[in-house]
Amino acid sequence: MLTTDFVPGTPNWLDLGAPDIDAAVAFYTSVFDWEFQSAGPNAGGYGFFQRGGRTVAAVGPLMEEGASPAWTPYFHTRDADATRAAVEGAGGTVRAAPMDVFTAGRMAQFSDPTGADFGVWQPGDTVGLDVVMEPETLCWTELYSTDAAAAKDFYTTVFSWSYEDMSMGDDLVYTVFSVPGGGREGDTGQGGIMQLPQENRDAGSASEWHPYFATEDCDATCTRATGAGATVMIPPTDAPGVGRLAMLKDLAGAPFALIKGDPNMG
Numbered sequence: 001m002l003t004t005d006f007v008p009g010t011p012n013w014l015d016l017g018a019p020d021i022d023a024a025v026a027f028y029t030s031v032f033d034w035e036f037q038s039a040g041p042n043a044g045g046y047g048f049f050q051r052g053g054r055t056v057a058a059v060g061p062l063m064e065e066g067a068s069p070a071w072t073p074y075f076h077t078r079d080a081d082a083t084r085a086a087v088e089g090a091g092g093t094v095r096a097a098p099m100d101v102f103t104a105g106r107m108a109q110f111s112d113p114t115g116a117d118f119g120v121w122q123p124g125d126t127v128g129l130d131v132v133m134e135p136e137t138l139c140w141t142e143l144y145s146t147d148a149a150a151a152k153d154f155y156t157t158v159f160s161w162s163y164e165d166m167s168m169g170d171d172l173v174y175t176v177f178s179v180p181g182g183g184r185e186g187d188t189g190q191g192g193i194m195q196l197p198q199e200n201r202d203a204g205s206a207s208e209w210h211p212y213f214a215t216e217d218c219d220a221t222c223t224r225a226t227g228a229g230a231t232v233m234i235p236p237t238d239a240p241g242v243g244r245l246a247m248l249k250d251l252a253g254a255p256f257a258l259i260k261g262d263p264n265m266g
Contacts, residue, residue, distance in 0.1 A: 001187050001262075002132040002139060006076040009159035009179035010190055011141050012128030013074035013107075013121045014211055015058035017067060019252055021045050024059050027251050030228045031221065032136040032213070054130035056137045057211075064095070069252040071211050072109070073141045073191075074119040075159060076128065080106045083120050083158065090157040098122075112154050114147045116207035133214065140212035140263035141191035144205070148175065148195035151207070163193075172197075192263070210247075212257040218244040221258050225250075 006012040018024035025036045028049060034056065038047040046060035062069065077083045080098035087110045088094065095117060096109035105124035111117050121128060132138045145151040152175065155161045161177040168174050173195065178188040196205050215221040219236045226232060229251030236246045236258075243261015250256065 002190060003182075004128060004130065004132060006123070006128050007179060007181045008076050008078055009161060010076050010182045011073050011132075011138065012076040012123070013058070013119070014071060014129065014138050015046075015060060015074070016069070016071050016254060017062045018059055018069055018254070019062055021047070021059060021061060023251065025049075027228050027230075028059075031225045031230075034136065051131070051134075051136055056129060056131060069250070069254040070117065070208065071254055071256055072117055072119050073209050073211065074107065074121040077120040077122050080108045080120050080122040084108055084110075086158045090154045092154060092158070100124075112145075112151055112207070114145050114151050114154075114207040116143055116145060116151070116209055118209055135214050135216050137214060138211050139214040139259065140257075141209060142212065142257070143191070143193045143207070143209050144196050144200075145193060145207045146196050146201055146205075147207075148173075148193050151193060152177075161190075164189075189263075208255065210255045210257060212245070212259045212263055215258045215260050218246055218258050218260045222246045222248065225258075 016024060028034055034049045034051050036047055037050055048055045049057040084098055091113040093111045095111055098106055098108040100106050103124050104126040106122040107119060109119040152163055160180055164176045166174045175193040176189040177191055179190055182188050182190055222236050225248050230248040232248055234247040236244055238244050242263060243259050245257060245259040247257045
């Protein structure tokens with residue numbers, strides 16, 4: 001399970017790239033019990049979603065030409081520059097070279113060899129998210145990949161992840177990834193990886209990471225989201241042994257998921 005006792009390779013930050021910050025803030029603060037706090041006049045519009053004064057995620061403008069709205073997970077690193085070298089050595093690409101973010105920390109953004117975007121955060125004054133695993137906070141990260149086997153090899157090289165594959169029937173396999181020291185024994189799962197079915201690939205789906213936010217009522221939260229302009233990709237559905245989940249796109253098209261229950265099947 002996710003915790004805020006971050007170790008290398010565990011998710012420690014999450015932000016949304018949005019074409020309209022004000023619209024994104026209006027959407028997510030209507031769906032969740034979140035407030036928005038600007039990072040200040042020198043932050044280029046970047047700011048923090050908070051719940052009860054604790055940071056649960058962040059939002060900023062799209063920084064790349066032609067970039068699509070998306071949530072980006074960041075994984076803990078003790079050395080962003082060394083992680084850059086590992087990413088490039090494993091066949092990934094650099095989207096944003098390691099850079100200092102004032103005194104908060106050092107960040108970098110990459111794409112894995114299948115095209116999924118992610119980042120790393122080397123803590124400074126800001127260790128990472130203040131809270132996870134509570135209602136309306138990050139509780140799981142998930143990768144849909146056009147080549148799950150290649151993605152697994154890549155992340156093992158970069159972050160030393162290990163995996164447990166689980167059959168979901170109909171030849172579908174769900175992989176839970178774990179990180180050394182990333183949780184209690186028997187409860188170390190940090191996220192999942194799924195192979196995109198061929199029909200999805202034929203329809204234009206690409207590799208992408210998306211977050212799961214915990215909810216006490218998946219159906220009610222989904223209804224609030226659609227009322228605020230979200231599009232439903234997977235309606236509220238019971239997943240045996242996991243919980244009740246839904247997947248949506250926000251009003252700008254960034255995918256995210258909701259879950260009531262424990263996503264850690266590991």
